[in-house]
Amino acid sequence: MSTLPPSFSPVPGFLQGGGAMGERIRAFDWANHPMGPPQGWSPALRMALSLCLNSSFPTAIYWGPEMFVLYNDAWSAIPADKHPWILGKPARVGWSDIWDIVGPQFEHVLHHGEGIATYEQMLPMVRNEKPCETWWNYSLTPIREADHSVGGIFNQGNEITAVVQGRRARQAELLRWQEIFQRSPAGIALLRGPTHVYEFANDAYLRVVGKVDIIGRTVSEAVPEVVDQGYVAVLDSVYAGKPFIGSSLPVKLAREPGEPPEERLLDFIFQPVRDAAGAVEGIFILVTDVTERARAESALRLTNWQLGEERARLASTVEAEQRARTALRRMTDTLEAIVKSRTAELTQALEAQAAAMDRLRAAFATDLIFQGFMDPQGTLLDANSTSLAAIGCRLEDVVGKPFWETPWFTATPGAPQRVRAAVEQARHGRKAQTEMTVNLPQGPGSFLFSVRPVVNARGEIVGLVPEAIALAEPSRQLAT
Structure with a gap:
């Protein structure tokens, strides 16, 4: 029987796997690092690092007062040319170029134990020795030790620089076309949606309809006199996909406040505007007031001489028109092509964002933590497989119910009331956390239970995240 040499040190279970970064962390000289050998790391760090290394979503851990950096393969692209140098470095050293921005955020999480979620944050990172404008969505979550003190920070995020720059380019392009249309001598307007809301109208169009304050209002609200004349019905037909061209059509318009409607003769072009998928999303309007021309035609009939002269003038006018x-x-064709192109770019950005959400879902499907998601009123919308297995239920058995009325708590006297109080605290913007012992189908279990709010970029609470970690001996946690 062979025996291992005395110096043999097996790889701890929590460091197994993790791809290239798993190998780097296992090979790192931790014995000469302030964190010391991995065998002496705390259970909280072990659990967090195991989750980090085996996640496909960009994830980093900042540990201890110095916030030493640990991260997975997906996150290695974020520091760019600092990878793999940044491994094991204090956060202040590794992120010296952006520390004035992220440093206060890190310190707040570490010292106050409150998580932070930031969206569309600009970080002037140094890449290839030059500062670059980069944009990010990321979260900072405290990692708590067994005594509830904050031992480090769990960081997940992704870069959205291409999305922000693409949106800027689209907005600049739209502004350029608006300027072109604004200077057009013909009346031009753009309607959006099935209710025909004015999104744009140039000065020439406003002079035709005799209105000023129409942007953001429907045609029925802004120009109510055209409803009974059948023009809204025509717009409905165009929105259904049928273009409309009208010549010298009579329209009664209230061009002055308090004055009776005045009949004008107008030439119309109503063209459907389609998105990249071919669905109609709006209507392009080109309108020309030909009232004076029509009156001149009537006057020209008085004499043959006038008729000949005016016919020549009208022929020239028609040719110009x-x-x-x-x-x-x-x-219009050029604009439609540009809109299709820009919409395709937005679709690609949304697909990239959906892929990021899939990666986030993969992190959610951990077997180490009980997790779920509720709306701001406490109605359960999702739960991971680990938490469902604990009560022997399927997702459809609990989704749509108030969280405190689910089988995780109903078998434990007093538990629904405590959970409802925690939900109430979180929906007012404050994280709730407590230890609880609940009766589950396999027997009673003790958990560190918390409910935290999820906030969007405008500071609105859009959901609540319940989480629970089983309270057990460290050796038992590692064994599982």
């Missing part, structure tokens, strides 16, 4: 219509049709 045809050229303008051709140019505007080309402009």
Whole structure:
């Protein structure tokens, strides 16, 4: 029988796997590092690092007062040329270029034990020895020791620089087209949605309808006199996909406040605007007031001489209008192509964001922590497989119920009231945390239970996250 040499040190279970970063962490000279050998690391750090290394979502851990950096393969792209140098470095050293921004956030989480979620945060990172404008969504969550003190920070996030820059480019492009349309001598407007809300109207269009304050209002609200004349019904037909062209159509418009409607003769082009998928999302309007031309035509009938003269003038005017219509049709085609292109870019950005959400879901499906998600009123919307297995239920058995009325707590006297109080505290913006012993189908169990709010970029609470960690001996945690 062979025996292992005295110097043999097996790899701890929590350091197994983790791809390239798992190998780097296992090979790191921790004996000469302030954190010491991994065999002496606390159970809280072991559990967090195991979750980090085996997550496909970019994840880092900042441990101890110095906030030494540990991270997984997915996160290794974030520090760029600092990888793998940043492994084991204090956060202040590793992120010296952005410490004035992230440092106060890290210190707040470490000293106050309150998590932070930040969206569209600009960080001027140094990449290739030059400061770069980068944009991020990330969260900082306290990692608590067995005595509830904060031992470190659990960080997850992803870069959204391409999304922000793409949105800027689209907005600049739309502004450029608005400027072009604004200077057009023809009346141009853009309606959005099935209720025909004015999104844009140039000065020429406002002069035609005799209105000023129409942006953000529906056609029925802004120009109510056209409803009974059937023009809203025409817009409904165009929104269904059928273009409309009208020549010298009579329209009664209240062009002055308090004055009776005045009949005008207008040329119309109503063109459906489609998104990248081909669905109609709005209507492009080109309108020309031809009232004076029509009156002139009537006057020209009085004499043959006037008729000949005016016919020549009208032929020239018609030719100019045809050229303008051709140019505007080309402009419409160009705009439609640009909108399709920009919408395709947005779709790609949304697909990338959906992929990031899938990675986040993978982190959610851990077997080390009981996790769920509720709406701000405490109705359960989701729960991970570990928590469902503890009560022998399927997700559909508990989704839609008040969290405190679910089988995790109903078998324990007093537990529903304590959970409801925790939910009430979290929905007012304060994290609730307590130790609880509950009766589960396999027997009673003790847990560190918490409910924390999830806040969006505007500071609104959009959901609540319940979490529970089984309270057990460290050796038993490692064995599982």
